[in-house]
Amino acid sequence: MRVPKSVKKNRERLLSDMRDLAKELKEGAGYGTLRGAIPETTCATCRSELLKRARQLDFDVWPGVRSKRIKDPLEWGGPAFAELLNATATAVGSAMEDVLGPSPWLTSFHALALYPEPDRTDAEVRKLRMTGLHSDFPYGEFKEKMDRAILTKEETGVEGRPMGHGDRGWQFPPGFRPGEPGGPHTVQTIWILDKFTPERGATALLPGSCRWKRVPNCGPGPDWDRFEKEAVPQRGRCGDILFYVGATWHTIGVNRGSSPRVAILGQWSPHFMCPLEAHVWTTPSRTRRRLSSRARALMGFPGSVQGYGETSRPPHRDGAPRFLRDSARFALDHPVLRSRRLLLLFVILSLFAVSPSLPSTATLALFLVGGSVGYVLGTHATLTRMCV
Ligand SMILES: O=C(O)CCC(=O)C(=O)O
Ligand SMILES: [Fe+2]
Secondary structure, eight states, X not given: OOOOHHHHHHHHHHHHHHHHHHHHHHHSSSEEEETTOSOHHHHHHHHHHHHHHHTTSOOOOSSSSSEEEEOOHHHHSXXXXXXXXXXXXXXHTTHHHHHHOSSOEEEXXXXXXXXXOTTOOHHHHHHHHHHTOBOOOOOOOOOTHHHHHHHTTTOOOBTTBOOOSSSSSOSSOTTOSTXXXXXXXOEEEEEESSEEOTTTTOOEEOTTGGGSOOOOOOSSSHHHHHHHHXXXXXXXXXXXXXXXXXXXXXXXXXXXXXXXXXXXXXXXXOTTSOOSSOHHHHSOHHHHHHSOHHHHHHHTOTTSSTTSTTTOSSSOOTTOOOOHHHHHXXXXXXXXXXXXXXXXXXXXXXXXXXXXXXXXXXXXXXXXXXHHHHHHHHHHHHHHHHTO
């Protein structure tokens, strides 16, 4: 299929902007916005699906603003979420590798709806923002396999082991190797689905704070004083993507507008960090099929990630077989023994099954045996899917 010239031009513009943005993440203020990266219709569909889902959810407890977190849109949402990720993968290019090293992955992908509170006073807004001051940076684990993937082309290794621990080829990005100041980092993403303005509770970021090697104290004090003076509310419109280094000091705002501010929040981690969410295991095949191969790699799906082979992605089994008897033990242990109600049901059904006075004994026995076999097979299928 021929790609129209205007589409091609826009793609090139996005890639060039993203390269500049990566530089800003590494050396500049630690954040930047990629403008017009997602089609407006995709944003509008995601937004309305998210708001529909949010009706079934409670408001968040922290930090006290009227927000709702809407998890796992890839699991229950329609194709628009896959479209959003495909457009993101195209626009981002190799910028995440540039910032986070080989095979970075989007380990968190959920939404936040910030509902209007037009009557909040300035003093209340200030207090809520003070309470909400934080940074998003967490740690995970390290995998030696990546050394093998990126080094075997260049070096023979020693006795089959990769040589990844010298100056050359260490898999952390330059400036973030063990012992170097800074440490490994993460990148946060906010997909803006409507409009970010200070009045509508735009996220505020403190330029350069990702390099201070400190987590801010929330509440009154010198951290807040500096934040209040220097933080920049991030303005944006539907289709823009805000990126910031995970250690950046920031707050959510209060929405004093008239409609919900809806955004999707993501976290990109280096390949050696554990995932924050389970979308690799919970995303249904129909959604997975809609993702481009680049989007699948960036989401960390098994079989799509350079350096992790066909079946290995944490928590991984490296192709080790899963035996039915182990699944049967798990099935008994997990929901039956831990959930008393299910155990009770089994006991009652068993009593019926062995009671000779009841005419339906055979039916009940069949039901019990059939149910147990089905239950064990279901557990086995689930575990097999989750452990590749
Ligand atoms: O939605 C926002 O404005 C920011 C949310 C945030 O900082 C977070 O979820 O960690
Ligand atoms: Fe945050």
